[in-house]
Amino acid sequence: ALMKCGEVAHAESLFYSSMQKVLPMYGAMMKGYVDNNLPEKAIGLFSKIENPDDVNIILLFNACAQLKTKEALDLVKTTSKQIPKSFYLNPHLLTSLLDALVKCGDVAHAESLFYSSKHKVFTKYGAIMKGYVDNNLPEKAIGLFNKVENFDDVNVTILFNACAQLKTKEALDLVKKTSKQIPKSFYANPRLFTSLLDALMKCGDVVHAESLFYSSKEKVLPMYGAIMKGINRLNIYDKVELVVSQLFISF
Structure with missing residues (x-):
């Protein structure tokens, strides 16, 4: 509770x-350190645990994923080799491992682990797909999506x-x-x-994007941002003003 409320010092x-x-x-x-963007502290605390369990390992991988450094990647690899094989039965752990690997730049290793896994769940696909997108490999993300049944x-x-x-x-x-099938x-x-x-905007279908946007009953700020960026990119300044006016009316 203290960590979730930002009282890191009190919790410590x-x-x-x-x-x-x-x-x-x-x-x-x-978890509190990770949630408060203090990955170094999470890693430091992990090093003091004599016999970590799978939850501790998951949190370590999450902390390393935040850092996105070579040192974090080395720690992820070292730890993944040392943990009991039984830990890999936890889908959350494997997903966190995949996420850490791709965010730290080792897409090849993440792919190897993913395809060698017999039990693939949504989160594992998501971790790899996001890694592809983050590493500017959209074709691979789309190719993997096509393999997801549900x-x-x-x-x-x-x-x-x-x-x-x-x-x-x-x-x-x-x-x-x-969008029609989901x-x-x-x-x-x-x-x-x-x-x-x-x-839709980045692929050039402004009309469809606008239609969906204005038909949405519950608009959040990122939606306005997506539309505004798109029409601004296309130099349709009068439409930017219209969206801005809608934004102020909504709020």
Whole structure:
């Protein structure tokens, strides 16, 4: 609770004053550090744990993913070789490992682990797809999406991000096709809707993007941003003014 409320110093004081520290206490502190963008402290605390459990390892990988440095990558690789094989049965751990590897720049290693995994879940696909997008490999992200049998809203969001990077007619066609096939409930996710608008604008279909935007009953700031960036990129300044006026009316 203290960490979630930003009271890092108070939480640290209580933690270090405790005579008997158990793994969940370390986990709570590490998660607090990660949530408060203090990955170095999370890693430092992890190094003091004699026998970490899978949750501690997951949090370590999350901290390394925040750092995105060579040192963090080396730590991820070293740790992944030392942990018990049973830990890999935890899908959350493997997803965090994949995420850390791709964010630290080792896409090849992440791919190797992903394809060697017998049990692939949505989050694993999402971690690899996001890694492809972050490393400017949109074609690979799209190719992997095509292998997902029952995708979730996160997978679709990342697909739209990949298409937005390509900015091609083929990417636009895929965006439109996918947007028609996904469950209506997915549109309740503002991140997905924003990614869809962004992809449509970047692929050149301003009319479709505008239609979706103005038909949306619940607009959030990123949606306005996606539309404004798109029409500004196309030098349609009068439309920028219209969206801005809508923004101030809404708020």
